Amino acid sequence: MRIRAQLITLETLIRKEISRVTRIWVQTIVPPVITMSLYFLVFGNVIGRRIGQMEGFDYMQYIAPGLIMMSVIQNAYGNVVSSFFGAKFQKHLEEMLVAPMPTWSIILGHVAGGVFRGLMVGSVVTVIALFFTGIQIHNIWITVSIVILTAVVFSMAGLINAIFARKFDDISIIPAFVLAPLTYLGGVFYSITLLPEFAQKLSLMNPILYMVNAFRYGMLGVSDIAVGRAYAIILIFILVLFGACTVLINKGIGIRE
């Protein structure tokens, strides 16, 4: 298949995935926005007033980047896992498997859908945040690049989850038992400098900490970790996960008998 034809396969899948997200916007966009609004209201407005300042910012201002990033992570992951597993469950994934579609196109097409939904929800949550606090941008390039790269990482992770999943339980276990704890303990609501030394060291093993803090640096200019290290970790994750997706799809694990 020529490169142009390969790019058409990618374009088709991206169009399909984006149209899925927009077609079922009541399921894909609205619920996370409501959840995040409640976070702003409860943690930021009600409890945050009593907490005072963190790292020199109002608590609401401090957690806003974390909440935006949390919504991006959850939605990028959730979009790919549900779209790919749904296609597998209904068997229309076969539409792609019987066609001469390159593996990278299958991966990037789904990732594009995840990134699209992650950014859509992230953008709406940012607008919601404006109702509660002032948003500032310390470095637009870091802010945008980190949010996109993070959405790519979790879209690929969602794809791997969906590849292995055999039943609906399998697509809710990882988000509930792995993703949620790592996100809540990843510096969304606090600076790790508040933790005891042991817990600080433990937190440094959590990749989400780097993503949240790098994004917070892009917005507020403060971070618990070095931003360069965050980029390195994110890029390593992207390479490893892309390689894993390629091997799994090529071998047909979870998708071919």
Place this chain on the structure above:
Amino acid sequence: MHALSIRNLKKVYGNGIQALKGIDLDVAEGDFFALLGPNGAGKTTVIGIITSLVNKTSGEVRVFGHSIDTELNAVKACIGVVPQELNLNTFDRLMNIVVNQAGFYGMPVRRARRRAQEVLEQMQLWDRRDDIARNLSGGMKRRLMIARALVHSPRLLILDEPTAGVDIEIRRSMYGYLRELNESGTTIILTTHYLEEAENLCRHVAIIDEGEVIQHHPMDEFLRTLKQQNYIVNTREPVAEVPVIDGCLIYQRKDYELELAVQRDHDLNDVFAALSEAGVRILSLRNKTNRLEELFFNLTDRSDQVPEEKTEMEE
């Protein structure tokens, strides 16, 4: 060149079931080929391997000379497949489903839309193009799957039970369309449980049973191997005494109905003459089953083995 060439193809599933025990199969380019067999014989596994949905255990598969091991994308580009099980995104619109499938084969979107219109019209679904697939009847969904399989104009079309659940009128128009498609050069492989369909449409036939090809012939040659043919005749008056005719066994089914089992080396003219002489006046005649069905049943019937199998299991 063969459209499909299979050599010593074996498949053992993870649960240890040996679905294919080393089959060989050739389908000539331009052929209309029937791949038949009872449920669980291995037909769908063969199709799954050809279309890369099932990994083979060993053996060789070539489609128009391209090996599935080394030139899988070239193989995929040649094939359109209509699987036995529904595999549609039932939440999407018909037009999107067909246009997206064309896109997965690398067809630019404008050309894909034109081609989608053609195939949806051919399958009498154009009026429903903006409907959600979930709202279609079972037969319509099956026609949609055929439209989707044809959108990239494949050289080899594989139809796994394409007419299941399709009403007779639409089925006939589908036969007509498939014949036209075959006459225009598309090789077609058909699996079906409607053996009359296979007998009328196909030029070659292979029968798979328990993972092995047990028959592989031109259809005419295969049908000639039938040793006797059964007919049902309706008589003008009730038959008081069943006549005895050389080369033909006669059973009385009802007062006005006889079943004739005519040996292949006896002419029907002689049988009718003998019946007439015995005072039996015939109103109508029909085949009890079609010829392919008769042969198929003879080859794959295992009802006489049941007691033996039971005994082995009990032991």
